Amino acid sequence: MQGRSGPHPGNGMDRNQSRGMSRRGALRHSTALGLGATIVWATGTPAHAQAGKLAKDAVKYVDQGDVPGKDCDDCMHYIAPASVHDPATCRIVDGAISPHGHCIAFTPKPKPAP
Ligand code: SF4
Secondary structure, eight states, X not given: XXXXXXXXXXOHHHHHHHHHHHHHHHHHHHHHHHXXXXXXXXXXXXXXXXXXXXXXXXXXXXXXXXXXXXXXXXXXXXXXXXXXXXXXXXXXXXXXBOTTOBOTTOOBOOOOOO
């Protein structure tokens, strides 16, 4: 049979775009996992607090960062609160966080495409 060259039987552009997104997502995921392993090695502190997230102590989290442009709300792991009644959270650090916080896992948000 023809057309069984891969999991995406569409045109070549769709297949390439899909692969690009998968690689990017996998890279981000593996970077976060690698960072967690490095933190455990460097601090000797169990990094996982709850549900696979890192403990604040393990990443030296502070509620008020002191490096301009490197606050939590500048980080790609930041999750803005859903409402004014909810706390901000983080994809990789456990618990509520401050938009003006900072930790050693800070990763700048990707710049928008030109
Ligand atoms: S700086 Fe740390 S705690 Fe803040 S959003 Fe980024 S990874 Fe999460």
